[in-house]
Amino acid sequence: MTPGTVSRRLPLVWLALHRRRRMLLSLLLGMVVFETLIVVIAGTVAPEELFGAARRNPPGAFRAFSGSNGDISIASYPGLLGAGLTHPFWIALQLTVIGSLGAAAVAADVESGTIELLMTRPVSRRRLLAERTGALVAASVLLNAAATLTVALGVAFSPKLRDAVPEGAVFTAGLLGCALAFCLTGPVLAVSALSRRRAHVIGAAVVFGAVGFALNFVALAWSPARALRYFSPFHYYAPGDVLGHGGVPWAALGVLTGVGLLGLLLAFRLLERRDLAI
Amino acid sequence: MPGDGTGSVIELRSLTKRYGGTVGIERLDVSVAAGEVFGLLGPNGAGKTTTLRCLVGLLGPSEGQVRVLGLDPVADHRRLAPSIGYLPGELRLYPELTGQQTLDLLAALQGAPVPRQGELCDRLKLSRADLARPVGEYSRGMKQKLGLVQSLQHRPPVVVLDEPSEGLDPLVQETFYELLAEEAAAGRTVLLSSHVLPEVQRTCGRVAIVRHGRLVTVRSVAELRHARARRVRLVFADGLGARPLGAAERWSPRWDGRRVELLVPPDEVVPAVRGLLAELPVADLTVEEAGLDEAFLDLYRSGDGESDGEGDGEGEGDGDGEAAVGAAGEDEAADGNRDGSDGETTP
Incomplete structure (x- = not known):
């Protein structure tokens, strides 16, 4: 399939990705540049030197910024690399993809009226949502793959980082990133399936991401609110811990994927029942 | 099919x-x-x-x-x-x-x-x-x-x-x-x-x-x-202009000086014209089919x-x-x- 040629097998995936191809390229480039910056900083400046000459340990809540629920400080190589995978910029890029393609799944077409052209064809509502979900997942995987490959190359070329990070941990962190994106994707698609305004969907993506991150931070910073962390997807997304200790956090992967699937099931259900024209 | x-x-x-x-x-x-x-x-x-x-x-x-x-x-x-x-x-x-x-x-x-x-x-x-x-x-x-x-x-x-x-x-x-x-x-x-x-x-x-x-x-x-109304145009001889038309008021009279135009259902045209001629000083009379838009x-x-x-x-x-x-x-x-x-x- 040449660029600009409509895919006859997956026309709705093609449509979603083709219309946002420039945005997706920009996000991929931004992600590569950002992770390169993180890897360069981590490889050239000792992490403990980043937090003052007094060698004070950063506050415990800062673990939220290094993607750790345990003992991985941001003032460590895995903590710094984890920070690159939990940074608000990283989150913003992920939410941009999820919000944009999530809105495009249903709500944006309803709002603009283009749904009338699509859904008067022999296209079931399930197919519409399935193809649009496929486009969103593909874009998220691409974005996480860009981040993962950049960090993996940085680790491979830096002896200090290579010594600090277990083999394969970067790819596990990347997998966890995909799971987080999917966890946010499900509920966002449910909002898209219900709403007739793209702003609702983009707002929902921002709220799920920002509130989730804030909840995890508050739970780490303030012990009475500790139980709240279980309600945040960022509690289960801990790339710092993976980069520090290795291993695959199956339970966290399960929770993130499960929430995403529940959101997706809800989206299919809601779409079956709604009117598609304003 | x-x-x-x-x-x-x-x-x-x-x-x-x-x-x-x-x-x-x-x-x-x-x-x-x-x-x-x-x-x-x-x-x-x-x-x-x-x-x-x-x-x-x-x-x-x-x-x-x-x-x-x-x-x-x-x-x-x-x-x-x-x-x-x-x-x-x-x-x-x-x-x-x-x-x-x-x-x-x-x-x-x-x-x-x-x-x-x-x-x-x-x-x-x-x-x-x-x-x-x-x-x-x-x-x-x-x-x-x-x-x-x-x-x-x-x-x-x-x-x-x-x-x-x-x-x-x-x-x-x-x-x-x-x-x-x-x-x-x-x-x-x-x-x-x-x-x-x-x-x-x-x-x-x-x-x-x-x-x-x-x-x-x-x-x-x-x-x-077929069902569309007839446009009945009357010109009055006395030059007095608009005036009450009695029963004919229901046909939406439109006045223009001493002329008036009525839209009359086809089956009521004859009695309507007869009544108007009997009661009013009519100088001229035309009856024609109204357009489809008027019928609508x-x-x-x-x-x-x-x-x-x-x-x-x-x-x-x-x-x-x-x-x-x-x-x-x-x-x-x-x-x-x-x-x-x-x-x-x-x-």
């Missing part, structure tokens, strides 16, 4: 669609036979678009039943959609896609060959250069032409067009009317909505007039013509009181299998319809 054995391709029974507390369309009974070009006539907000959206499965009815080729447009969407060509009233396209990409995308979703794409583009004056440009650069008329191509390119047996000639220049309108006539001649069924009377007069055999979401009447265009407006003005009865009557007709003709049991309407079909669909 009716699917329910009654001869009707499109069957609306007591169709009601509400949006919360707002009524989009209420208790609409209409049926359209195979090969018929049927018009849905009414001003903006009358419920035409809601009706068409129910027909193509974008909206589910709140009450009542919709059948197209014997299928439910929502429940049987995937079986029915290959047989439908649809042009939305407010055609929205993806501005980044070129015209050709738009047509290809919609053809891919249709999943069927598009044997007429090239021919339709040629006839509607959409050149290759036009099709290579992004749709965002198109004028309203060009978008509408693209919309017509996508609705007809796969030769659907049922064509649903919402305000199809909006934005088309007169030459392309002519081509569009030719296309409609060809569709009907080929046995395909066309349902179009419009608020443009000459267009309906030109293209449709029968018309349903809707108002405030309710059916005012279903008549053949020929019957509408006349129906529209009186629609409030009639809508229930006429709507029900049509509904009963549908139920009795009289769907292919006008109001139930009206042979005259049936004849009128046939006349209208013959006379009105040929440009």
Whole structure:
């Protein structure tokens, strides 16, 4: 399939990705540049030197910024690399993809009226949502793959980082990133399936991401609110811990994927029942 | 290709669609036979678009039943959609896609060959250069032409067009009317909505007039013509100008100096004229047929009181299998319809 040629097998995936191809390229480039910056900083400046000459340990809540629920400080190589995978910029890029393609799944077409052209064809509502979900997942995987490959190359070329990070941990962190994106994707698609305004969907993506991150931070910073962390997807997304200790956090992967699937099931259900024209 | 054995391709029974507390369309009974070009006539907000959206499965009815080729447009969407060509009233396209990409995308979703794409583009004056440009650069008329191509390119047996000639220049309108006539001649069924009377007069055999979401009447265009009011013009000799006309006030007198114009139902013209001549100093008198638009407006003005009865009557007709003709049991309407079909669909 040449660029600009409509895919006859997956026309709705093609449509979603083709219309946002420039945005997706920009996000991929931004992600590569950002992770390169993180890897360069981590490889050239000792992490403990980043937090003052007094060698004070950063506050415990800062673990939220290094993607750790345990003992991985941001003032460590895995903590710094984890920070690159939990940074608000990283989150913003992920939410941009999820919000944009999530809105495009249903709500944006309803709002603009283009749904009338699509859904008067022999296209079931399930197919519409399935193809649009496929486009969103593909874009998220691409974005996480860009981040993962950049960090993996940085680790491979830096002896200090290579010594600090277990083999394969970067790819596990990347997998966890995909799971987080999917966890946010499900509920966002449910909002898209219900709403007739793209702003609702983009707002929902921002709220799920920002509130989730804030909840995890508050739970780490303030012990009475500790139980709240279980309600945040960022509690289960801990790339710092993976980069520090290795291993695959199956339970966290399960929770993130499960929430995403529940959101997706809800989206299919809601779409079956709604009117598609304003 | 009716699917329910009654001869009707499109069957609306007591169709009601509400949006919360707002009524989009209420208790609409209409049926359209195979090969018929049927018009849905009414001003903006009358419920035409809601009706068409129910027909193509974008909206589910709140009450009542919709059948197209014997299928439910929502429940049987995937079986029915290959047989439908649809042009939305407010055609929205993806501005980044070129015209050709738009047509290809919609053809891919249709999943069927598009044997007429090239021919339709040629006839509607959409050149290759036009099709290579992004749709965002198109004028309203060009978008509408693209919309017509996508609705007809796969030769659907049922064509649903919402305000199809909006934005088309007169030459392309002519081509569009030719296309409609060809569709009907080929046995395909066309349902179009419009608020443009000459267009309906030109293209449709029968018309349903809707108002405030309710059916005012279903008549053949020929019957509408026969039933239309007579325009009675009087010039008074005394030069006194406007004055009370007694019983004739109900015929909406329009005064212009010492002249007055009345729209009188055809069966009341003779007694009306006789009464006026007897009571008033009439110097001159002319009687002529009013235009179709005035007949429509006349129906529209009186629609409030009639809508229930006429709507029900049509509904009963549908139920009795009289769907292919006008109001139930009206042979005259049936004849009128046939006349209208013959006379009105040929440009």
